[in-house]
Amino acid sequence: MSLLKEAWPASRLVKVLSDGVQDTARQSVRSEWTKRLRATVAEPVYAELWMDIERVCNANRETPWPELPLTLFRQFALTGERKPYEDVYFERRGRLVALVLAAVADSEPWRMKEVESGLLEICREYTWALPAHVREEDTVTPPWQQVDLFASETVQMLAEILLLLGEQLDGHVVAQVRQEVGRRVLEPVFWQPRHFEWETADHNWAAVCASGCGIAALLLVEDSLGKAEAIEKMLGALDCFLAGYKEDGGCPEGVGYWVYGFGYFMYFTDMLRAFTGEAVDILNSEKVRQIAAFAERVHLSDGIFANYSDSSETERLPSGLISYLNSLQEGHSSLPFHVPGLLEDPCRRWAHVLRNLVWANPLAFGSDPAGVDYLPQLGWLMCRSRSFRHSSSHGRAGRQKPELDAMLAFSAKGGHNNEPHNHNDLGHFILHGGGENLLCDLGAGLYTKAYFSPGRESIINISSGGHSVPIINGTMQQSGARAKAVVLDIAVDEQEETRTGTRLKLDLTSAYPVEELTVFTRSFAWTALEENEGARLTVTDHFEFEPSGVSMKPWDVEELLISRIQPRTGMGFVEWQGTKAVVRLDYDASVVQPRVEAVKHLDHDGVPFVFYKTSLKLASDRWNDSASVDCNLFFIINQSSC
Known part of the structure; x- marks a missing residue:
């Protein structure tokens, strides 16, 4: 132009x-x-x-x-x-x-x-x-x-x-x-x-x-x-x-x-x-x-x-x-x-x-949204899938009848940490169902002088501690253009019926100023389930740490998940029940220790609200002196039966 x-x-x-x-x-x-x-x-x-x-x-x-x-x-x-x-x-x-x-x-x-x-x-x-x-x-x-x-x-x-x-x-x-x-x-x-x-x-x-x-x-x-x-x-x-x-x-x-x-x-x-x-x-x-x-x-x-x-x-x-x-x-x-x-x-x-x-x-107004949108320069991915819940009544040939549908969606963010109105949120993601962000982004906080001053990273809306990304060795993501998400792989399924899914892999190593961290990649794989009864998101985090002599330096990884919905927890699962859809996370209970914290906060207009920070702490003793660590988070999202 x-x-x-x-x-x-x-x-x-x-x-x-x-x-x-x-x-x-x-x-x-x-x-x-x-x-x-x-x-x-x-x-x-x-x-x-x-x-x-x-x-x-x-x-x-x-x-x-x-x-x-x-x-x-x-x-x-x-x-x-x-x-x-x-x-x-x-x-x-x-x-x-x-x-x-x-x-x-x-x-x-x-x-x-x-x-x-x-x-x-x-x-x-x-x-x-x-x-x-x-x-x-x-x-x-x-x-x-x-x-x-x-x-x-x-x-x-x-x-x-x-x-x-x-x-x-x-x-x-x-x-x-x-x-x-x-x-x-x-x-x-x-x-x-x-x-x-x-x-x-x-x-x-x-x-x-x-x-x-x-x-x-x-x-x-x-x-x-x-x-x-x-x-x-x-x-x-x-x-x-x-x-x-x-x-x-x-x-x-x-x-x-x-x-x-x-x-x-x-x-x-x-x-x-x-x-x-x-x-x-x-x-x-x-x-x-x-x-x-x-x-x-x-x-x-x-x-x-x-x-x-x-x-x-x-x-x-x-x-x-x-x-x-x-x-x-x-x-x-x-x-x-x-x-x-x-x-x-x-x-x-x-x-x-x-x-x-x-x-x-x-x-x-009134059209259907596209299945997948990927903005390569911005580094944002949006995937959508219609979900049908089948009734107990049967139609012809004994087949169940599909009931009202809901849109299920997933979004992930790359980019860098020196953007206008920046949040330290590389690798952060959103899970959406039925008109509600079940795993969410908190958005803007209350604007004050501190919100736009040095040290703003301590504000939860801006800090990576307020996003669905890990804390590595007690360290949050750093601000600045040097912290960037490098796209290693992207495959977009534009024809939902093929069931090949959409995947995105990001190198996020530069986001964390952790001396002993040599590699951190986050991979997303989104797939619609058979008969559109839901969707599956797999998040795989891969960490590599630098050995010190004959032994590893101590490492610590804590996965965070952010929601305005109070989750229900059980052995090996966490569940977020929305109005029209539900997200269930399954994990290996022998590897991950869950904890839920209710956080009181003020929104952009100064109105009090509560959000829930689910922490999944990896048990480092399971890997002994291993320099390579993988964390797999398996999410299923579908229409709520409520």
């Missing part, structure tokens, strides 16, 4: 950003959005979202806005806590989102006055950046001109609100919004530019910030050349974002950050296409198509994902974005169709909510 900035320099952009094209696009987008928003009020699939919108509007009518005092802003610097400030910040954003959408649907005068009050409230904030992103040591750029993810989201929201409602709003309010957008974002990014790190980042920051600032420039900058120069600069940032993806389209930050970065990338490129009379169309490239397919490839079933890194297994992907991507791909999604409510997104993102209403299409 040619570089966007090279393909569309300002000198070329200015020719397609004519006033006539801009005016036509402005009228067309405003008309289409308004018409579609009003139509969705009466459509049942949007009822939950509109109920949320009305609930927020009615609960806050003529009530003071929650304050963001400087004392709350400083709390992050003093204690490292992000949540107290961010809860209020996002409540304010959600309130404005609800007010604006309700006003578009029903433009009663009181609604417009509430919108105007909300816009002025946002304009009065000390800064649009979050405290966690403000560089206190920056003596050149004051906090209110530091442009982070959320300043960029805010400026996009304000620009699009003026596009929708500008002609109906008080002129003084519109002028105030334009002034603050210019002072806080357009000036430091375009007019008197400071260099922000996101301009050359290869992850979601580049896409979100460039897209938010780019849309603001597209909608609010009046000088054609200035607008063209601003767009050219943002295309350079998007070049960096796309460079962070390999040819397989995989996102190392996980599906939650894929939808954030790539979602905003799509929002900007769609708007740019409209406002250049379709002259700038940068979506028709193979790499963009591969990136667009990522969520589908990591979807296991029923809206549950392989969620490595800082993503949730239950990410609620915006139905509008997925519908838009499906239309570009001319295909259907295996995700269940669901229009998220306003309150389902803790950040209350305007861009997602708006496009869920104007883009979502139920007909774009």
Whole structure:
């Protein structure tokens, strides 16, 4: 793919950003959005979202806005806590989102006055950046001109609100919004530019910030050349974002950050296409198509994902974005169709909510997921198999009748330990059945200052001690690019009925800074059982230790398995019973000593939960002075009989 900035320099952009094209696009987008928003009020699939919108509007009518005092802003610097400030910040954003959408649907005068009050409230904030992103040591750029993810989201929201409602709003309010957008974002990014790190980042920051600032420039900058120069600069940032993806389209930050970065990338490129009379169309490239397919490839079933890194297994992907991507791909999604409510997104993102209403299409959903997806550059493997439970009643010729099926799935992770939002999780795996990750990934922890500071490996979500990988001689995996999974073997069974299975073998030796460890490989073999009554996963860990003289140095291996389900244990087995499926692990009780620990923890939103760490300690005395050790874990997963 040619570089966007090279393909569309300002000198070329200015020719397609004519006033006539801009005016036509402005009228067309405003008309289409308004018409579609009003139509969705009466459509049942949007009822939950509109109920949320009305609930927020009615609960806050003529009530003071929650304050963001400087004392709350400083709390992050003093204690490292992000949540107290961010809860209020996002409540304010959600309130404005609800007010604006309700006003578009029903433009009663009181609604417009509430919108105007909300816009002025946002304009009065000390800064649009979050405290966690403000560089206190920056003596050149004051906090209110530091442009982070959320300043960029805010400026996009304000620009699009003026596009929708500008002609109906008080002129003084519109002028105030334009002034603050210019002072806080357009000036430091375009007019008197400071260099922000996101301009050359290869992850979601580049896409979100460039897209938010780019849309603001597209909608609010009046000088054609200035607008063209601003767009050219943002295309350079998007070049960096796309460079962070390999040819397989995989996102190392996980599906939650894929939808954030790539979602905003799509929002900007769609708007740019409209406002250049379709002259700038940068979506028709193979790499963009591969990136667009990522969520589908990591979807296991029923809206549950392989969620490595800082993503949730239950990410609620915006139905509008997925519908838009499906239309570009001319295909259907295996995700269940669901229009998220306003309150389902803790950040209350305007861009997602708006496009869920104007883009979502139920007909774009409902396909079956692929059997196997392998992303070679990313190092992620996803295998799926339909399972049928047979009833006790018999059909013709005495054969049992298959009952409702459930999707069984397995996923494994390679890669390296220097990825964005990195977890030390090489060789980690997930087992999924019936819409539930039975052996799971914990996803993101509660974001604090410590979560992104040196020593973050001590946090269980990040540490290999919070993943289904071994502890070797008391040592966890190390961070850094030197810790990498080398693929030794991969064989993919794309025709499930052949029963040949899929296998993956990884060399993980470099992940562990253990002097006496010379080889550690982990092999996975996934096979569907006869008549699709379940699936088998065999995990084989092979360790080689370096002898010291005539005897071995002492070694110790402890296998870990992570689940939110409390396991049942017995002689030679561990069982995790889910809602619709069950996983059973069989092992040699003379070799392995099991132990289950219940761990109390906080999730990404600060909500308490308990997960279970099953430890399988290898009895080293069984191998005496052997330098080679194998551990075989045999899993069977099938539909639950409960």
